[in-house]
Each structure stands twice: as C-alpha cells, then as structure tokens.
Amino acid sequence: MPGARIEVTRNPAVPEQASLRVNRTHAVAAATVLRDDPELRLDYASNVTGVDWLDRVVKEKVKVRRLVDGEEREFEDVIELRRPGHLEAVYHLYSMELKHGPVVLRLRTENRTDRVWVPSLTPVWRSCEFQEREVYDLYGIEFAGHPDLRRLLMWEGFRDHPMRKDYVAPDDYEYEPTPHDTVLARAREHYPAPDKPKGAA
C-alpha cells in the first residue's frame, strides 16, 4: 500500500495488546489485507468501539544539551505538548481460522467537532454493522461507506452524542422539553444553540 501511514502504539499495561494506527484513506485496504493475508487471516472483528480523547497537555521529558560555564552538559527538560482532542474508533480483530489475536486497529478522526468521519469497515467485516452504528450514535463518528448508518440506541431526532466526555445530561431526561415554564427554562440552558459545534474549546 503506497502512502499508507501505519503507527504502532505501545500498551504499557498489557504489552501483547499493542495497537496499530492506520490513516483513514488506507484503512479499508489495510483491513482487507489483515483479513485476507494467509498468515494473519483476521476473519473475525470481535469488538468495535469508540473512544473520546479530550484536548490535553501531555508532559514529556526531553534531553537537551546546553552550554554551562563554557562546558556542554546534558539536561532533562520537561516540555508540554498539546495533544489535540480527537475521537477514535477501535477494532479488536481475531482469527477464527488460526485461533490467534487480538490485533487492535485504531482509526482516528481529525478533531471532536460535529462532522467527523472515519471509513466504515462493515464491507470488510459484517460484524461491524451494528457496532459502528452504536459508535455513530453515542460518539458521533460518521462511518463513510456504512450501508445503513442510523442511530442504534438513542431515538431518531436525538441531537447529541451521550458518550462524549463533555456531554451534559438534561435535567428532565427528556430531549423534548416538557411544556412547563421552569423545566423549559432549564432545558434551554442546556440546549442553547444546537448548531454550535461541540468540543470546539
């Protein structure tokens, strides 16, 4: 696959479950290879889910060399990196034929706004169908190429994505405000402008 960017992320707690990050344009091709390669044969996508990563400042230690009193010495500096918020779709792949796994495949969106997308892997593994719908429903990731992308658990007409970390549950637990003045006023506070992109902070 020319041009594919693949990155391996280490997992400190469970080292054998490290994950593979593929860029979005090559995801379907990479998934097809994972499924069809005779040595991998990852024919079974067990678990599909989303993760919401907020904007975050990550501290990292960097070694720097500096001149002190005319002598070059090594210092350890702590620099702050800003990790922009994004959403992730995570796939756990196994092989039913060769009985090995899991391989963790991650696709990442650009940011956390309302219109974010990753390619759908339902054409590769049918088991992603309902699970991608669930991720779309609860996280708001649009799966480009999904045959039937609708909300799975929340009702049609529901606006928000409840599994996002910045979701605020309404006071009356009804999307449609009941026609009482105080409840209506409180509900308005939570739904100020539906068109404003979420997580834009």
Place this chain on the structure above:
Amino acid sequence: MIMERDPVPVDLPMGSEGPGYELLAKPGADGETDLLEVAMGPHHPSTHGVFRMDVVLDGERVVKLKPVFGYLHRNHEKIAEGATYLSSMPYTDRLDYFCSMTNNWAYALTVEKLAGLRVPERAEYLRVILAELTRLQNHVCLVGFLVQDMGASGTPLMYAFREREKILDLFESLSGSRMMCNFMRFGGCRCDLPPGWVEAAQRVVDHYPRFLDEFERFLSGNEILMARTQGVGRLTRELAVSAGVTGPMLRAAGVNYDLRKVDRYGIYDRFQFRVPLGEHGDTYDRYMIRVLEMRESVGILRQALRDLPEGPVLDPKSRLRGFKPPAGEVYGRIEAPKGELGFYLISEGGTMPYRYRVRPPSLINLTILEDLCRGHLVADVVVILGSVDIVLGEVDR
C-alpha cells in the same frame, strides 16, 4: 504530534441524520402485490423483552426485517466511566440478568488482566463451577422459551424453570441473591462456600442428566418441533464468521470456536470436555447444540466439584477499595452462555476507568437476524429469534 489531514473522499457516501430508513417499498410500477409493514414488538411476548422488529411482509413471507433497539438503554458504559472499578461489578449483573455469574467473571477477568492480579486456586475452581451452572440454567431456559414460542404453552418451560430454580437456590445460598449475584471480585470471589454447598451442588448435578434425558425424550424427536425448526433460519459458516456471531449459534453453524478451548482462560485447560458442532446451521441445530453443551457442562461440573481444593478464595493482598490499576488498556473476553462476552477498559491510572466498554454477544448475534428470516413465514421469525437467545438487558445496556 502533528495530526494527519486526509481529504474527504468524494466517492464515499456520508451518513447523515436524514431519514435513510424507508422500510416499506414504494408501490412498484408493476403493482403486483401490496407489501405490508408490521411492527413486531416492543410489547410482543416472543421478543423476550422490549425489542421491536419492523417486518415487511409479502403475504406471510418476510421480505425485510429491521431490528429496533434501545428501549432498555441506560448507558451502562457512561455510568461505569463515572464510578470506581469495583462499583461497576454489581451493575454487570444487570447486563444479561440470566447469567450474572459469567458477567461478573468477564469483568473481573479483564480487570485482573489489566492489573496483573492472580486468582487463588480455589476461586478459579469456584468460578468454573458457577459459570457452568449458569450455562446449564441459561440453556435450559432458552430451550423452554423456544418451545414456548412454538406454541407448547407452559409445560416444557415450567419443567425448565423447575431445574433452573434448583440452580438459583444454590446461587442464593452462596451469594444471597438468586439472580443479581455480584459474587466475583478482582483477584477471587467475595466469600467462601457455606457448609453443605458442595453436597447440594453435587445432588443438582447428579440429577441433571436424568432431567435432560426426560426433557429430550419429549422434545428432540418431537414431530412438531422438528417440523418447525429443521431447515428454518439456516446460517452458513461464512456469514457466521464474518458477522461475528459467537457462542452456540456459531458452533451450530459448524465453526469450531469455543473460547474455553481457544483462550483457555481461568483453568479450563484442566478439564476434559468436547465442543459440540452443528452440521446444518438451522434452528434445530441451535436447539441441539444447547442440549449437548449442557451435557458437557455437567461433565465439567463433575470434574470441578471432585477436584475443588481447599484454600483462600480471595487474594489477601488484593485491594478492593481505592483500587488503581496501572495506565494502559485491555480487552478481555470469556465464553458466556450466549457467546463472547468482552470488556474493553482504558485506564489512566486513576480509580475510575477512562473508557469502559461491554461487547454484548446478544446484540452482535442479531446482526444476521434479517438474513435468517428472509423468505420465511412470520411464525418462523418468532422461532428464529427464540433460537438466537437474546436478553435485552445486554442488547441495549
């Protein structure tokens, strides 16, 4: 880290909030027959809970079927992300409320994998015993419901419930609750067995094959059952694998994939048992697989009750309160009675998980419901759904 920016491909259709859900076909130009759209559920006795199937019928044949979920959705995952690790344990009971013991085990196993905890020998045996008892009562109820759905009102179901009640009595004397057991802990089990429990369990297990023989004598060769199930809802191997179908449904389609053999989690490598496989993948095979699995479970139970060692049931060093697993992520899974029950946890080193996900076997086994039902009669839809074995507490979470 510089974020990549991929251009949005033009040829991929984007999903939207739009309707996209026009079930009933517009009347065709040829105008042959009218199609009828029927909502089966959410309050329909055959759906085993609040679940709806939107069915399009041509006469009595199913043309299309779309399952509709979410009536029991309470966002278990969100709640668990705002709670400590241990306080999600009782909530896992409510997922598949028939099998709280295996739900507990799947969650405990995942957290143990994340934190690197060890489980004492006696607790491992206890877990196997409880999981296999759960499998017995789940499968027997499933068969009872399936036969009930075919119109045998009550009697076989009551026979099944009579046996289930004996197992639930064992659970109650052990954990204090028949169904919401909340029994497993990270690094073992909550408490040791009460006196006389092993003997009582032994009596239940010894009686079980006799009950199964009796049950099978009435059902397995029953003409009505065979006519209603054989050749109905056939599932092919390829579709089953691709659609991620797990558990008895997968093995009824002839795929040899049992996590007790594949992953050998816990101490399942110490027991002798066979994995029954189906040949046709139809509803009758799915019925038969459950009966055969119960017989194998009885075998595992006999071995486990015989070998049950003495010792502690909870690692004395395990800290339940203020429990903080190291940062990282983990996916753990077990063979629950309904299929592969998995938990996916992301820890950032705090007392609460950053991400908590349940992989529900019932939901994913429903992916192929439309493929199974297409072309069959409405009455067969009820039977096919009955053989999938769903619990809505787990489907909707």
